[in-house]
Amino acid sequence: MVLSPLTPNDAGAPLIVAQGVRKHYGSIRAVDGVDLEIRPGELFGLIGHNGAGKSTLFKMMLGLIPATSGEIRIGGAPVTGRGFRAVRRTVGYLPENVVLYDNLTGIETLWLFARLKGVALAEAGPTLERVGLAHAAKRRVREYSKGMRQRLGFAQALLGKPRILFLDEPTTGLDPEAIRSFYATLRQLRSEGVTTVITSHILAEIQERVDRIAIMAGGRIQASGTVQDLRDEVDLPLWVSVRVSKEDFETVRASLSHLQVEAIEAHDDLVRVRCRREAKMAVIEALARLGGRIRDLSLREPSLEDVFFGFSD
Amino acid sequence: MEIAQILTIASKEFWDRIRNRWVLAVALVFTAFALVIAYFGAAQQGSVGFRSIDVTIASLVSLVIYLVPLIALVLGFDAIVGERERGSLDLLLSMPITRLELLLGKYFGLAAALAFSTIAGFGLVAIVLSTQLDLAALFHYAGFMLSSVLLGCAFLSLAVMLSVFAADRTRASGLAIATWFLFVLVFDLLLLGALVVTGGQWGGELLPYLLLANPADVFRILNIFSLDDVRTLYGLATVFPPALADPWLLGLVMLAWIVVPLGIASWRFRK
Numbered sequence: 001m002v003l004s005p006l007t008p009n010d011a012g013a014p015l016i017v018a019q020g021v022r023k024h025y026g027s028i029r030a031v032d033g034v035d036l037e038i039r040p041g042e043l044f045g046l047i048g049h050n051g052a053g054k055s056t057l058f059k060m061m062l063g064l065i066p067a068t069s070g071e072i073r074i075g076g077a078p079v080t081g082r083g084f085r086a087v088r089r090t091v092g093y094l095p096e097n098v099v100l101y102d103n104l105t106g107i108e109t110l111w112l113f114a115r116l117k118g119v120a121l122a123e124a125g126p127t128l129e130r131v132g133l134a135h136a137a138k139r140r141v142r143e144y145s146k147g148m149r150q151r152l153g154f155a156q157a158l159l160g161k162p163r164i165l166f167l168d169e170p171t172t173g174l175d176p177e178a179i180r181s182f183y184a185t186l187r188q189l190r191s192e193g194v195t196t197v198i199t200s201h202i203l204a205e206i207q208e209r210v211d212r213i214a215i216m217a218g219g220r221i222q223a224s225g226t227v228q229d230l231r232d233e234v235d236l237p238l239w240v241s242v243r244v245s246k247e248d249f250e251t252v253r254a255s256l257s258h259l260q261v262e263a264i265e266a267h268d269d270l271v272r273v274r275c276r277r278e279a280k281m282a283v284i285e286a287l288a289r290l291g292g293r294i295r296d297l298s299l300r301e302p303s304l305e306d307v308f309f310g311f312s313d
Numbered sequence: 314m315e316i317a318q319i320l321t322i323a324s325k326e327f328w329d330r331i332r333n334r335w336v337l338a339v340a341l342v343f344t345a346f347a348l349v350i351a352y353f354g355a356a357q358q359g360s361v362g363f364r365s366i367d368v369t370i371a372s373l374v375s376l377v378i379y380l381v382p383l384i385a386l387v388l389g390f391d392a393i394v395g396e397r398e399r400g401s402l403d404l405l406l407s408m409p410i411t412r413l414e415l416l417l418g419k420y421f422g423l424a425a426a427l428a429f430s431t432i433a434g435f436g437l438v439a440i441v442l443s444t445q446l447d448l449a450a451l452f453h454y455a456g457f458m459l460s461s462v463l464l465g466c467a468f469l470s471l472a473v474m475l476s477v478f479a480a481d482r483t484r485a486s487g488l489a490i491a492t493w494f495l496f497v498l499v500f501d502l503l504l505l506g507a508l509v510v511t512g513g514q515w516g517g518e519l520l521p522y523l524l525l526a527n528p529a530d531v532f533r534i535l536n537i538f539s540l541d542d543v544r545t546l547y548g549l550a551t552v553f554p555p556a557l558a559d560p561w562l563l564g565l566v567m568l569a570w571i572v573v574p575l576g577i578a579s580w581r582f583r584k
Contacts, residue, residue: 062407085315088409095407099400103329115321116408156404 048216098153322418343434389472
């Protein structure tokens with residue numbers, strides 16, 4: 001497993017530390033030796049297939065289920081045992097497919113969780129407003145759409161101004177507009193110093209939005225770092241595409257013949273060149289030398305999805 | 314243990330039952346049955362109208378023994394498994410609350426709803442009958458209501474225990490029905506069968522004590538033996554050890570029937 005190095009100027013001690021964490025159910029190894037450090041103020045993404053162990057790891061980080069072995073600390077304190085209440089009060093959690101109480105209204109739902117968290121009830125109104133549900137405060141959750149429930153679940157997690165947010169697939173059921181405003185809220189929270197750990201299976205959605213990610217598969221963390229770190233590490237080929245007229249196709253091929261190119265595909269007037277990262281600049285230069293013969297040049301870096309499959313396959 | 318957390322959960326459960334009119338419905342059922350029994354309970358003997366509180370209570374006891382355990386089991390069987398199956402349990406447990414606090418909150422909230430509807434339902438009848446009752450009769454009736462509440466609480470405790478053990482709601486409801494059959498219908502038959510099969514040779518002295526192993530029987534003894542008229546009426550005084558007729562002892566046994574299943578539930582829930 002790979003951990004990106006923590007340099008001394010990385011804002012002090014990590015806030016969340018997992019060391020050698022395992023969770024075994026009989027012969028099933030849901031989580032099988034996870035080491036993880038998440039720094040204060042970081043927006044951290046945890047990605048993986050269904051059944052990769054993300055939710056189990058989440059539940060252990062929250063102290064909902066005990067680890068078979070290993071230890072998890074938040075702010076230096078263990079998440080289970082006597083001090084658990086103090087830790088819980090600093091944490092907001094949005095479970096995957098959050099289920100709330102249908103018979104309560106939006107505002108009553110927040111009152112309930114505010115009482116349990118020991119938070120002033122007066123916080124409920126502004127929190128509903130923050131997630132854009134102020135208009136539905138007095139409607140029963142029964143009448144809420146999937147997206148509205150998800151936002152109410154997020155509001156519940158924000159009660160009590162937590163230092164840490166654990167959000168399990170938070171954008172499920174949200175429309176693109178709501179997803180955008182959700183991430184805007186997360187960015188704002190980050191500027192306030194809140195640390196967020198988020199899981200998602202929509203990789204494209206989080207790749208531009210998180211500071212670092214960890215890829216989980218088979219109960220282990222296969223890789224972690226910034227998206228660029230991971231791209232470098234997995235060394236996937238990238239695609240350079242140009243548009244040329246059909247008669248110039250051979251010219252393009254010839255101009256690249258001396259370079260380390262993995263594949264050249266032509267489709268109508270589009271030529272796609274697959275090459276390794278180290279050949280990228282040489283390929284672009286060679287194509288640029290063709291001058292007026294090429295129209296339009298574009299570059300596609302491997303997406304987080306490509307990286308993900310690179311690690312989890 | 315933080316009392317505030319227990320109260321938060323309990324008040325949610327209680328108000329849920331008030332708002333969905335569960336409490337009202339159960340109270341009305343109790344009132345209707347109690348009135349019918351009070352006025353028409355003696356119809357078989359050819360008379361209609363309120364006769365005596367003792368006879369009324371004796372008839373009500375037979376009703377309560379069937380009805381209250383059933384209502385309590387239905388009320389409590391999905392207390393924990395329902396939250397688990399719906400998926401709301403994780404969120405609740407992620408709050409600064411212990412599992413014991415959550416369990417007790419659930420129990421006390423449901424017990425309050427059950428107690429409230431029992432006292433309101435039967436209490437209404439007491440008010441209707443109040444002109445015909447003296448102080449002693451009212452005292453007996455109050456004892457009957459209190460023991461009905463205890464009976465409900467005992468079966469509610471069993472129901473909550475089932476809801477911790479059961480893997481899903483379907484199984485929990487099955488277990489609840491089985492529990493009702495066992496304690497309300499089968500248990501006495503088994504004891505009686507054992508008595509007949511052994512020809513009363515074996516365990517005859519032990520048998521009355523075995524009745525304490527069934528909260529429904531404890532309730533029956535508690536009410537029937539607190540009424541002198543009824544005791545002689547049923548001719549039970551001779552076969553029953555007087556030590557068991559002590560209402561305080563019986564109350565204590567009932568309390569054990571509340572505490573022990575909850576204790577087991579809490580132990581299991583923590584695992």
